[in-house]
Amino acid sequence: MDEVNVLPQQLDLTAGLIRSSALVQDILAAASAEHGLTPQQSQLMCVVGDTPSSMVRLGALLRIGKSSMTGLVHRAEQAGLIQRAPDPGDGRSTLIMLTAEGRRANSAFRATVGERIEHIIATLSAAERSNLTAALSRVALTNQAPQTWPTEQED
Amino acid sequence: MDEVNVLPQQLDLTAGLIRSSALVQDILAAASAEHGLTPQQSQLMCVVGDTPSSMVRLGALLRIGKSSMTGLVHRAEQAGLIQRAPDPGDGRSTLIMLTAEGRRANSAFRATVGERIEHIIATLSAAERSNLTAALSRVALTNQAPQTWPTEQED
DNA sequence: CAGAGTGGTTCGTATCCCGTACTATTTAGT
DNA sequence: ACTAAATAGTACGGGATACGAACCACTCTG
Numbered sequence: 001m002d003e004v005n006v007l008p009q010q011l012d013l014t015a016g017l018i019r020s021s022a023l024v025q026d027i028l029a030a031a032s033a034e035h036g037l038t039p040q041q042s043q044l045m046c047v048v049g050d051t052p053s054s055m056v057r058l059g060a061l062l063r064i065g066k067s068s069m070t071g072l073v074h075r076a077e078q079a080g081l082i083q084r085a086p087d088p089g090d091g092r093s094t095l096i097m098l099t100a101e102g103r104r105a106n107s108a109f110r111a112t113v114g115e116r117i118e119h120i121i122a123t124l125s126a127a128e129r130s131n132l133t134a135a136l137s138r139v140a141l142t143n144q145a146p147q148t149w150p151t152e153q154e155d
Numbered sequence: 156m157d158e159v160n161v162l163p164q165q166l167d168l169t170a171g172l173i174r175s176s177a178l179v180q181d182i183l184a185a186a187s188a189e190h191g192l193t194p195q196q197s198q199l200m201c202v203v204g205d206t207p208s209s210m211v212r213l214g215a216l217l218r219i220g221k222s223s224m225t226g227l228v229h230r231a232e233q234a235g236l237i238q239r240a241p242d243p244g245d246g247r248s249t250l251i252m253l254t255a256e257g258r259r260a261n262s263a264f265r266a267t268v269g270e271r272i273e274h275i276i277a278t279l280s281a282a283e284r285s286n287l288t289a290a291l292s293r294v295a296l297t298n299q300a301p302q303t304w305p306t307e308q309e310d
Numbered sequence: 311c312a313g314a315g316t317g318g319t320t321c322g323t324a325t326c327c328c329g330t331a332c333t334a335t336t337t338a339g340t
Numbered sequence: 341a342c343t344a345a346a347t348a349g350t351a352c353g354g355g356a357t358a359c360g361a362a363c364c365a366c367t368c369t370g
Contacts, residue, residue: 008296008308013284014272015304016291021179023300024172026218038325056348063181068327070350075325092335092348117169120298124290129168131286135279136171141163143275145178149170153163193356211317223358225319230356247317247366 023120031112035105041076043148045098045106052095054087061147081105110150178275186267190260196231200253200261204305207250209242216302236260265305 011019025039032042040062047053047061055069064072073096076082081102087093098106121129139145147154166174180194187197195217202208202216210224219227228251231237236257242248253261276284294300302309 008306009292010289011292011295011306013276013288013291014269015306016288016295017175017179017272017276018183018268018304019295019300019302020172020291021176022303023295023298024176025180026301028173040326054348064326065328066349067329067351071326074350087348090336090348094349113173114169117172120294121168121172123293123297128286128290131283132290133168133171134165135283135287136168136175137166138278139275140166140171140174140178142278143178145174146181147174148177149173151163151166151170195357209317219357220359221318222320222360226357229319242317245317245367249318 024117027113027116027120031109031116034112035109037081037105037109038075040072041079041081042106042109044072044076045081045102046110046148046150048082048096048098048102049106049150050098052085052097054090054093054095056093058096063146076102179272182268182271182275186264186271189267190264192236192260192264193230195227196234196236197261197264198303199227199231200236200257201265201303201305203237203251203253203257204261205253207240207252209245209248209250211248213251218301231257 028042029039032039035042037045043062044058047058055066055073058073059066059069062069073082073084077084080099082096083099083102084094084096087095121132124132183197184194187194190197192200198217199213202213210228211221213228214221214224217224228237228239232239235254237251238254238257239249239251242250276287279287
């Protein structure tokens with residue numbers, strides 16, 4: 001390989017984490033836009049998933065206040081992505097769930113993100129992926145990272 | 156309130172990348188707030204660094220349009236973080252540079268972020284850090300990740 | 311030198327988030 | 341049971357952010 005570019009060969013760990021974080025955020029924003037969603041709407045739908053949830057619960061997962069939830073949910077409802085139902089067990093609470101349209105958009109969004117993520121790590125070997133997966137899992141899980149992306153086990 | 160959230164032992168690579176990305180963004184937002192900055196202001200100062208730059212250049216690094224730059228720069232100027240000077244080589248252009256106050260805030264912000272990043276990876280072994288650094292560097296550099304954090308070589 | 315291109319600003323629009331105040335419902339304390 | 345405290349959600353005002361289109365001023369090109 002000819003070292004002819006002016007870019008640094010390697011970043012330090014902090015820079016690598018921050019820049020790859022920004023790269024991921026850009027992917028999420030672009031994938032959202034391609035499906036007619038705002039980043040917050042796609043994130044909201046991801047945390048709702050198949051579990052009807054109160055606004056307080058969703059706000060905790062998204063780490064935004066309840067007054068911010070009102071508008072976010074309202075706009076998502078206007079967009080036909082989610083619907084509300086009274087909580088049978090608590091007269092104060094409303095349960096948020098995806099509409100058919102919301103499920104469709106959410107699936108499409110997640111598929112697109114999956115592809116893009118796969119693409120940016122395409123040059124990593126199987127061993128590197130394995131190491132990266134283990135390291136990032138531990139970082140995310142031991143630091144209570146926001147659960148903004150679904151897994152099989154959780155939720 | 157009995158949220159039965161089973162914590163998984165390990166996330167897949169996509170979830171690990173996305174959640175650790177969100178974690179990093181939270182760190183950046185919190186560190187910004189602790190120094191009286193908005194996330195965009197701290198990011199702006201990081202890309203300015205010690206290199207007086209035009210708004211177009213900064214907009215390209217931040218990946219926002221020039222009309223968005225106007226307000227961002229204006230608010231940062233009002234906050235005493237940056238200052239503008241006419242570009243001696245181009246009458247249309249203004250050069251943005253940090254004020255003394257901006258340099259101080261930027262240094263403090265970066266120090267705080269460094270500590271927090273160090274903290275979340277505290278459980279990784281030296282070998283794991285080395286692998287993580289190499290993998291994230293390659294991901295960031297081969298995918299033109301936004302240069303939102305300074306390095307020695309660049310800029 | 312005229313026309314095209316570039317750097318920035320302005321304006322109108324929309325999203326997003328926050329803190330405070332308020333209503334309605336539920337829960338806890340006595 | 342009944343009142344007081346806690347909780348779920350909304351309303352409102354305000355600030356930061358980002359966009360596109362229209363526009364001005366300056367620079368570069370042919």
